[in-house]
Amino acid sequence: MDTALVTRYESRTVESKRLYDAARRVIPGGVEGSIKHYSPYPLTFARAHGPLLQDVDGHEYVDYLLSFGALMLGHGHPAVVDATRRVWRDYGTSAFGLASPLEAQLAEVVQGFFPSVEELRFTNSGLEATLLAVRLGIAASGRDVVAKFEGHYHGGHEQVLVSVSPDLDRAGPARHPAAVPASLGLPEHFAQHTVVLPFNDYEACEAILTAERDRVGVVVMEPMEAGYVAADRAFVQQLRELTTRLGMVLVFDEVKTGFRVRLGGAQEYYGVKADLTALGKILGGGLPIGAVGGKREILELTSPLRKGGAVFHSGTFNGNPLSVSAGLATLELLKAPGVFQGVLDATDRLRRSIEQLGREAGFPVQTIGVGTVFDVLFSEGEVKNYRSRIAADKDSRLALDFLLMERGVFSKPLNRFSLSAAHGDDVIARTEEAFRDSFQSLRDLAAAT
Ligand SMILES: Cc1ncc(COP(=O)(O)O)c(C=O)c1O
Secondary structure (H helix, E strand, O other), X not given: OOHHHHHHHHHHOHHHHHHHHHHHOOOHHHOOOXXXXXXXXXXXXXXXXXXXXXXXXXXXXXXXXXXXXXXXXXXXXHHHHHHHHHHHHHHOOOOOOOOOOHHHHHHHHHHHHOOOOOEEEEEOOXXXXXXXXXXXXXXXXXXXXXXXXXXXXXXXXXHHOEOOOOOOOOOOOOOOOOOOEOOOOOOHHHHHOEEEEOOOOHHHHHHHHHHOOXXXXXXXXXXXXXXXXXXXXXXXXXXHHHHHHOOOEEEEEOOOOEOOOEOOHHHHHHOOOOOEEEEEHHHXXXXXXXEEEEOHHHXXXXXXXXXXXXXXXXXXXXXXXXXXXXXXXXXXXXXXXXHHHHHHHHHHHHHHHHHHHHHHOOOOEEEEOOOOEEEEEEOOOOOOOHHHHOOOOHHHHHHHHHHHHHOOEEOOOOOOXXXXXXXXXHHHHHHHHHHHHHHHHHHHHHHHO
């Protein structure tokens, strides 16, 4: 990246750097997750309110990271704060260990949004949700190979930590991708028991899954790759039919898309029903949560009442009342007339402005996404899947992200943009101005090099 941009970043974020250096002495890489890092070092934040973030150096940003899309009402929404306070007041604890009256209520609310969810189990994260979904799918189908799509992320557990963002020189043919481990420390077993599929290429998927029909029991997918590249409608429909025909359990990982693409997730958008659905993020209203819902006959495999053994699933904090109450408050608000539509409208407006401002500055900018999440790509080509997605010009995008930060707009560099109900007209207008200025500076930078 342009060295002047890095120098400016470093000079305006001195306190972030100091805290980052201190953290590195006790925390590997100074961050709590592989994807929480960016160079030269990530910001440290001190405060947030509604759509706004403040870093430890006192700079304010309109927040489009929104905790990786989890905060659909923005930061510290009074309804969420009150709901969690009520838990402390009424229950006197954050966790009974066993049930509170709230968890079955949230499960019913989720059923209302997702008609495919007949029963549901809570977990503490999206990762745990996809892990349980895969285990259920293997148990239900009796086959222990999992098919996943190249470029799809389902959290960092062994079975799906394959071909998440593979280097193309190791990734094999586009229509029959290789299984590339995405981490050190993964036993060989998992790459051998994972089949990798090309997204949005039905014929190739049909050929691979038909050939593997005796081994593959579960097909797991992000219905919108990386949260924003939509599956073609025909692709989803055909994959639904194929997996039914081949007796494979179809898992929709809606951790990102649930309550964000549509309130009923990608399944509402496509009008299809997955066998199992993994949820997380928005479901917890800003507190840790995950869930797996789906067909009763599959979910019942986890029931301790089951004769002849069960699928194991447990967790100390599963269904804890703080997360569940925050989720209930969030979903109730999102259901109120006009609220979700307002976020959809704001997203559309911002996307149109970004594309227009980018084009005016001479860049081939497209925004890609459905609902209240999108990404900004410097690319003229059609973006259909991982390989076409990574063909976009990353350097320009990275520079744009740093220019936007200087102008008070934040999403983690190279990350998607998510909106919330707190992103009103005023902050959208501020964001448009920041994009206008940033595109112009980017053009000046390009002209200078
Ligand atoms: C599609 C998808 N699945 C699963 C996960 C994992 O969720 P969590 O980070 O809550 O474990 C993520 C996280 O970003 C995700 O985007």
